[in-house]
Amino acid sequence: MQCPKCRAPMHTYNRNGIQIEQCSGCRGIFLDYGELESLTRLEAQWSQSAPPPVPPAAPQAYPAAPQPAWGAPHGGHHYGHHRNKGFGRMLFSS
Amino acid sequence: MTVTALLPELTARAEDIAHTRTPTCPCGATGALADRPDGTVVRHADTVAKAHAPDTDAGELARRLTVSAGLPDVFLPPLGPAPADLHGRLVTFWPYGSPVDPDDPDAAPWEAVGTLLALLHRARLPEAVPKMRGPLKAARAVAGLRAVGDHPAAAPVLRAWAALPAWARAEAPMPRPAALCHGDLHLGQLVRLPEGPWRLIDIDDLGAGTPAWDLARPAAWFACGLLPGEEWTRLLDAYRAAGGTAFGPGDDPWTVLDVPARALTVQTAARTVTKAVTEGRDLDELDRAVVDACRRMAAIPGQLTHKSTK
Numbered sequence: 001m002q003c004p005k006c007r008a009p010m011h012t013y014n015r016n017g018i019q020i021e022q023c024s025g026c027r028g029i030f031l032d033y034g035e036l037e038s039l040t041r042l043e044a045q046w047s048q049s050a051p052p053p054v055p056p057a058a059p060q061a062y063p064a065a066p067q068p069a070w071g072a073p074h075g076g077h078h079y080g081h082h083r084n085k086g087f088g089r090m091l092f093s094s
Numbered sequence: 095m096t097v098t099a100l101l102p103e104l105t106a107r108a109e110d111i112a113h114t115r116t117p118t119c120p121c122g123a124t125g126a127l128a129d130r131p132d133g134t135v136v137r138h139a140d141t142v143a144k145a146h147a148p149d150t151d152a153g154e155l156a157r158r159l160t161v162s163a164g165l166p167d168v169f170l171p172p173l174g175p176a177p178a179d180l181h182g183r184l185v186t187f188w189p190y191g192s193p194v195d196p197d198d199p200d201a202a203p204w205e206a207v208g209t210l211l212a213l214l215h216r217a218r219l220p221e222a223v224p225k226m227r228g229p230l231k232a233a234r235a236v237a238g239l240r241a242v243g244d245h246p247a248a249a250p251v252l253r254a255w256a257a258l259p260a261w262a263r264a265e266a267p268m269p270r271p272a273a274l275c276h277g278d279l280h281l282g283q284l285v286r287l288p289e290g291p292w293r294l295i296d297i298d299d300l301g302a303g304t305p306a307w308d309l310a311r312p313a314a315w316f317a318c319g320l321l322p323g324e325e326w327t328r329l330l331d332a333y334r335a336a337g338g339t340a341f342g343p344g345d346d347p348w349t350v351l352d353v354p355a356r357a358l359t360v361q362t363a364a365r366t367v368t369k370a371v372t373e374g375r376d377l378d379e380l381d382r383a384v385v386d387a388c389r390r391m392a393a394i395p396g397q398l399t400h401k402s403t404k
């Protein structure tokens with residue numbers, strides 16, 4: 001997915017079940033329909049704490065693949081030392 | 095017949111067939127590749143014998159075998175046109191192929207997964223083909239979880255299951271149009287003959303169904319954080335390039351993947367929790383990743399996620 005403003009690739013983040021697209025070029029954040037309302041609702045729930053921080057750009061060569069809203073927050077080295085163990089799970093029926 | 099009696103007989107059969115294929119057999123590599131209730135697999139040299147699950151329908155297995163034999167670009171070709179009967183257990187014979195190397199994630203054939211699935215989904219759907227059994231397997235995994243009793247992780251998994259449409263729970267027909275599907279795709283289902291390209295194995299769940307189901311396990315791994323996005327993208331790109339039919343060329347794959355990927359996440363979580371309870375151990379970090387995904391599904395019933403297919 002490309003940024004509608006500067007055409008740079010967009011990264012998809014998942015924050016508390018809300019999908020956020022951030023441009024890797026101009027750092028602009030785009031929300032799908034309904035997501036602003038959800039964020040506002042979350043903010044109201046946690047008004048005593050700071051608003052959700054802007055996620056840092058993930059260090060990946062590929063633009064982040066779209067994922068469902070129930071997906072895990074994906075990052076550059078989320079798998080890290082679990083890579084081989086996680087890979088092993090993909091070799092068997094579950 | 096008991097499993098203890100089955101193994102030596104199955105081994106003897108594999109040996110017989112291996113010796114008809116290779117006159118100079120070193121008789122070195124013999125062993126059980128898998129010995130589970132859903133199938134016992136034995137290898138002798140370059141021949142593999144599989145005893146299918148005791149409740150396997152003979153007619154359906156025969157049809158599945160015929161279909162796989164007719165798609166040599168997709169499936170490892172079976173040795174012999176029909177299943178054999180070994181004291182009431184149905185047995186099929188296959189050439190031995192090397193599996194995906196579990197110690198080398200970087201060498202995983204993601205492009206081959208995408209291409210093989212696309213070829214399978216594009217294949218002509220034979221009239222006399224059984225149903226793809228993916229949703230049934232998910233339902234069985236959930237039944238297994240219910241059977242082991244209370245566990246704190248069971249509730250979110252069962253909640254996510256209950257929120258799925260009936261077809262994904264094997265309680266209604268799958269959406270049409272149907273395609274030929276593998277039904278239980280994972281990386282253990284790819285092997286290759288010496289110097290040969292990757293091929294799919296395991297025809298027990300093969301049949302007519304929703305093609306997105308075959309992509310949904312990798313999709314679930316990706317969504318749960320097990321599969322890096324870059325590798326998931328390579329799989330999807332290869333599937334698209336080979337003309338895969340699960341979604342249209344310009345479509346967002348998640349419009350069709352959301353429901354089956356939820357179902358396979360639930361299936362994986364159900365098996366994982368069942369196993370942990372049975373073995374009397376705690377969930378590890380990877381186990382928790384799939385249970386957490388089930389928990390998040392309940393919070394996102396379809397408003398913020400993509401529209402599911404009916």
Ligand SMILES: [Zn+2]
Binds near residue numbers: 112119
């Ligand atoms: Zn031999």
